[in-house]
Amino acid sequence: MELQPQVRMMPRKKSLRAAAAVLVAVGATACAHTPPPGLARGKEIYATCVPCHGADGAGNQELGAPNIAGLPKWYVQAELLKFQTRQRGVNAFDTIGLRMRAMSRTLNLPGDVESVAEYVATLPRNPVPTTVKANPMAGKATYQTCVACHGATARGTKTVGAPPLYDQADWYLLRQLHQFKKGWRGTDPRDITGGTMRPMTFSLDENAMANVVAYIQTLK
Ligand code: HEC
Numbered sequence: 001m002e003l004q005p006q007v008r009m010m011p012r013k014k015s016l017r018a019a020a021a022v023l024v025a026v027g028a029t030a031c032a033h034t035p036p037p038g039l040a041r042g043k044e045i046y047a048t049c050v051p052c053h054g055a056d057g058a059g060n061q062e063l064g065a066p067n068i069a070g071l072p073k074w075y076v077q078a079e080l081l082k083f084q085t086r087q088r089g090v091n092a093f094d095t096i097g098l099r100m101r102a103m104s105r106t107l108n109l110p111g112d113v114e115s116v117a118e119y120v121a122t123l124p125r126n127p128v129p130t131t132v133k134a135n136p137m138a139g140k141a142t143y144q145t146c147v148a149c150h151g152a153t154a155r156g157t158k159t160v161g162a163p164p165l166y167d168q169a170d171w172y173l174l175r176q177l178h179q180f181k182k183g184w185r186g187t188d189p190r191d192i193t194g195g196t197m198r199p200m201t202f203s204l205d206e207n208a209m210a211n212v213v214a215y216i217q218t219l220k
């Protein structure tokens with residue numbers, strides 16, 4: 001009450017600045033436990049990813065959640081942004097992708113996407129069990145068409161946006177190949193990298209997809 005006349009006397013700019021300072025102070029108190037963007041914040045956010053991807057990031061087949069541990073920061077960040085901006089996980093029949101898109105929308109503080117991507121990248125890559133029974137030797141020939149982007153040992157190529165595929169769950173890789181072929185992934189005009197991947201699936205039938213995935217499993 002006592003301060004009121006004083007505030008009213010202040011030039012407009014000054015009182016706005018004072019109000020902003022109060023807001024910042026209030027915000028800082030309310031979120032005193034929230035670390036600034038970076039690894040610590042990323043670790044804190046990651047607690048919300050654990051129910052599906054696991055504490056070690058190895059994933060969960062029942063929930064359709066892939067092994068994300070140790071994926072490069074640039075790729076995790078790119079995919080989270082795609083989910084957030086409705087470039088991935090949008091098709092009404094894509095119930096598994098929709099699960100992840102809903103999740104991506106909770107990363108709403110500035111820097112959250114980058115922070116959690118940074119944390120995920122620090123998790124050691126987990127070996128995954130083989131679940132797809134197919135012919136890896138037949139898949140090896142097909143894989144030669146993937147080498148230009150994903151690399152001979154499937155370590156990925158940042159410059160073309162192609163992620164590592166080694167030590168990724170075979171059931172997940174197979175489902176993604178189907179997703180691309182069906183146009184549930186890689187069809188949004190903004191999704192340039194998905195758009196380069198999608199045509200690679202056109203000539204692959206079910207057998208060829210399973211075989212190439214089986215070959216990728218040999219690239220430990
Ligand atoms: C409700 C379960 C669920 C939660 C919680 C969840 N995810 Fe996912 N996530 C999934 C599913 C399912 C997929 C596979 C989507 C698809 O098939 O397109 C996925 C895919 C991803 C991908 C894409 C991986 C790739 O190889 O392209 C990334 C990155 C990812 N999640 C990161 C996260 C992060 C980070 C969090 C926490 C902020 C998180 N997820 C929380 C279910 C979940």
Ligand code: HEC
Pocket residue numbers: 078142143145146147148149150160161162163165168173174176177193194196197200212
């Ligand atoms: C012209 C470059 C290019 C070629 C060739 C290519 N890919 Fe890709 N691939 C990509 C890019 C870029 C992405 C990432 C798409 C995105 O950002 O969503 C990708 C993503 C994928 C994914 C999804 C991985 C994940 O974690 O979700 C799979 C699976 C895959 N590729 C398999 C293959 C296979 C198998 C072949 C060969 C038959 C192949 N790719 C050939 C560029 C390529």
